[in-house]
Amino acid sequence: MKIQNIPETDLKRIVIVGGGFAGLQLIRVISKKEFQTVLIDRNNFHQFQPLFYQVATAGLVPSAISFPFRKIFQKKEHTHFRMAEAQKIDSEKQILHTSIGEIEYDYLVLSMGATTNFFGNKNIENHSLVMKSVGQALNLRNTILENYEAALNESAPHRQEALMKIVVVGGGPTGVELAGALAEMKKFILPKDYPELDFDLMSVYLLEGSSRVLASMSKNASTKALSYLNELNVDVRLNTIVTDYDGERVALQEGDDLLSKSLIWAAGISCPRIAGIPEENYVHGNRLPVNEYNESLQMPNVFVLGDQAYQEEAKFPAGHPQVAQTAIQQAKLLAKNLLRNKNGKKRLAFHYNDKGFMATVGRNLAVADLPSFRFSGFFAWLIWMFIHLMSIVGVKNRLLIFVNWGWNYLTYDQSLRLLIRPNKKANDSEE
Numbered sequence: 001m002k003i004q005n006i007p008e009t010d011l012k013r014i015v016i017v018g019g020g021f022a023g024l025q026l027i028r029v030i031s032k033k034e035f036q037t038v039l040i041d042r043n044n045f046h047q048f049q050p051l052f053y054q055v056a057t058a059g060l061v062p063s064a065i066s067f068p069f070r071k072i073f074q075k076k077e078h079t080h081f082r083m084a085e086a087q088k089i090d091s092e093k094q095i096l097h098t099s100i101g102e103i104e105y106d107y108l109v110l111s112m113g114a115t116t117n118f119f120g121n122k123n124i125e126n127h128s129l130v131m132k133s134v135g136q137a138l139n140l141r142n143t144i145l146e147n148y149e150a151a152l153n154e155s156a157p158h159r160q161e162a163l164m165k166i167v168v169v170g171g172g173p174t175g176v177e178l179a180g181a182l183a184e185m186k187k188f189i190l191p192k193d194y195p196e197l198d199f200d201l202m203s204v205y206l207l208e209g210s211s212r213v214l215a216s217m218s219k220n221a222s223t224k225a226l227s228y229l230n231e232l233n234v235d236v237r238l239n240t241i242v243t244d245y246d247g248e249r250v251a252l253q254e255g256d257d258l259l260s261k262s263l264i265w266a267a268g269i270s271c272p273r274i275a276g277i278p279e280e281n282y283v284h285g286n287r288l289p290v291n292e293y294n295e296s297l298q299m300p301n302v303f304v305l306g307d308q309a310y311q312e313e314a315k316f317p318a319g320h321p322q323v324a325q326t327a328i329q330q331a332k333l334l335a336k337n338l339l340r341n342k343n344g345k346k347r348l349a350f351h352y353n354d355k356g357f358m359a360t361v362g363r364n365l366a367v368a369d370l371p372s373f374r375f376s377g378f379f380a381w382l383i384w385m386f387i388h389l390m391s392i393v394g395v396k397n398r399l400l401i402f403v404n405w406g407w408n409y410l411t412y413d414q415s416l417r418l419l420i421r422p423n424k425k426a427n428d429s430e431e
């Protein structure tokens with residue numbers, strides 16, 4: 001069955017899977033007169049992943065970092081959106097199969113991002129908390145709050161401790177930002193909300209398998225970030241490997257296990273696979289190799305962007321970093337190249353323009369490795385906030401976040417510690 005009501009026109013059809021940083025950028029800049037574009041995404045909104053940790057720690061409402069596709073596409077000619085799951089590619093017939101039917105394409109763009117990598121450990125996958133979608137960030141917030149509510153009713157100290165202790169695994173930017181925000185919650189908020197609990201029992205751990213946090217940044221940034229985490233009383237354990245987790249016991253390779261009901265897994269990513277692409281086409285992390293025009297090396301008229309794409313450059317022999325800038329830059333060039341190709345012009349090769357890395361650890365604490373200089377502290381934190389604020393989709397969202405941040409900064413408090421679970425039942429009391 002075909003996807004219904006997508007008009008057949010004389011324009012070439014570009015089907016884009018995934019409206020993340022890459023897919024959304026492409027659809028915004030592609031010529032609407034020259035192409036028909038169809039976006040397929042399993043959600044009906046774009047999500048701003050760099051601020052997931054603030055939703056998880058009750059600093060921002062989910063809607064502040066999400067934006068509905070239909071609002072973005074209002075009045076955009078020849079642009080269609082269908083909420084569906086992409087399931088299979090038939091690259092010979094140029095057909096994409098989805099959960100709502102199939103669609104023919106002239107060009108297919110895969111920009112499906114990445115998911116959490118549990119390195120094959122099913123126990124960790126089943127019991128840990130992750131943060132790769134707004135829904136998961138919200139679930140993390142709810143679980144932490146639920147554990148604190150449960151701790152109040154627990155008399156055995158070791159069980160109370162397990163409910164209050166939080167273990168973050170993975171010392172990359174996500175783990176560092178989250179551990180810092182949780183430590184600030186412990187310092188400024190939770191003791192006020194739960195005065196009956198003994199906060200000496202609460203610790204935030206950050207476990208990292210290698211010898212430093214923020215290993216993709218400079219040594220200077222790693223050292224500085226570690227000192228900021230220590231300042232916030234995060235118990236950072238380097239060279240520490242988690243081998244298993246049953247929902248309470250965090251097994252460590254070196255022994256000396258930890259007890260915690262909240263294990264947050266931020267230790268790796270891997271890209272989603274899609275049926276129809278032979279096993280041998282994937283490289284490490286399930287990325288798909290592309291040439292300098294982001295065109296799949298194996299499938300004609302299929303382009304891959306963002307986290308999913310793998311292209312080696314002299315400066316990036318292991319592929320480009322899986323960050324928002326890579327996705328945005330690739331999408332901009334692909335929009336140009338599709339038009340150049342149509343007009344018989346030579347396509348332009350992609351070269352990643354590295355704008356540097358930043359990570360924030362907490363209030364007034366951030367590290368920045370920019371191409372021309374490296375710095376840290378209050379100034380880095382201000383720039384981090386400014387860049388993230390300006391990158392958010394939608395003026396209203398930007399204003400909302402700005403006001404929220406200002407309020408949180410002045411009051412040392414966030415007011416979003418609500419435990420809201422979806423509920424379809426007519427009568428709440430029946431639950």
Ligand SMILES: Cc1cc2nc3c(=O)[nH]c(=O)nc-3n(C[C@H](O)[C@H](O)[C@H](O)COP(=O)(O)OP(=O)(O)OC[C@H]3O[C@@H](n4cnc5c(N)ncnc54)[C@H](O)[C@@H]3O)c2cc1C
Nearest residue numbers: 018020021022041042049050086112113306307322323324
């Ligand atoms: C917690 C966190 C913090 C981060 N912080 C930063 C940061 O500070 N700076 C930075 O530069 N980068 C950061 N990143 C990385 C950055 O978000 C990614 O590199 C970027 O989102 C990649 O863009 P993309 O377009 O490839 O994929 P994404 O933005 O992940 O978008 C993928 C889209 O595909 C859709 N999708 C996936 N599979 C299917 C399917 N089968 N069918 C239909 N739709 C599908 C998804 O719903 C999603 O909308 C962070 C990532 C995370 C998770």
